[in-house]
Amino acid sequence: MLFKSEVKWTGESLQADARSGTHTIRIDEPEILGGMNTGPNPVELVLSALGGCMVVLVNLFAPAHNVQVKAVSIQVEGDLDPDGFMGKSQVRPGFSAIRYALKIESDSAPEAVKALIEHAEKACPVKDTLKGVSVNRM
Numbered sequence: 001m002l003f004k005s006e007v008k009w010t011g012e013s014l015q016a017d018a019r020s021g022t023h024t025i026r027i028d029e030p031e032i033l034g035g036m037n038t039g040p041n042p043v044e045l046v047l048s049a050l051g052g053c054m055v056v057l058v059n060l061f062a063p064a065h066n067v068q069v070k071a072v073s074i075q076v077e078g079d080l081d082p083d084g085f086m087g088k089s090q091v092r093p094g095f096s097a098i099r100y101a102l103k104i105e106s107d108s109a110p111e112a113v114k115a116l117i118e119h120a121e122k123a124c125p126v127k128d129t130l131k132g133v134s135v136n137r138m
Contacts, residue, residue, distance in 0.1 A: 015039070033082065043095065047076040050126045054102060057120035065116040071105040098130065 007018045007027065014035040016027045027042060029035025040048065051074040062069045077099055084093035102120075106113050121127060 012036070043078065043080055046095075046130075047078055047098065050098065050100065050124070050130065051076040053124045053126040054100070054120055057123055058102070058104060058116060061116055061119050061123070065108075065112050065119065067104070067106055067108040067112050067116045069104060069106055072103065074100055074102045076100045 003020075005018050005020045007016050009016050010026075014029045014033075015038055018025045018027055025045070026039030027045065028037060028039040029041045030037045033041070035041070054074050055072050058072045059069060078095040079097045080095050081089070081091045083089040084091040102117060104113055104117065
């Protein structure tokens with residue numbers, strides 16, 4: 001399958017709109033980085049993509065693991081030194097580390113919940129992509 005997104009500058013400040021299918025997401029930067037803070041910034045969207053993927057997969061695979069999910073949430077955070085993308089130092093421009101805490105509320109057997117989490121972690125395409133994939137201009 002081929003997935004696509006088209007991102008266009010809105011003509012104002014640092015704002016851009018990303019269109020994927022029939023969905024649009026406003027992308028911006030916080031005021032401290034020169035934006036107007038009208039939407040998440042690109043690196044926040046990377047973290048959100050990881051969290052969203054994990055939440056989707058937990059719910060998708062729960063029936064196969066005999067887990068009844070009452071609630072699922074994930075906290076995702078990443079360390080990034082803005083001096084890297086601003087050209088102020090030689091640190092990498094991207095995340096140096098990403099961490100997450102996945103919480104599943106369920107009355108199902110703890111070993112089944114653990115197996116579900118391990119399955120979701122192994123199957124997550126966003127998590128796998130973050131391990132490293134070539135990114136090139138078309």
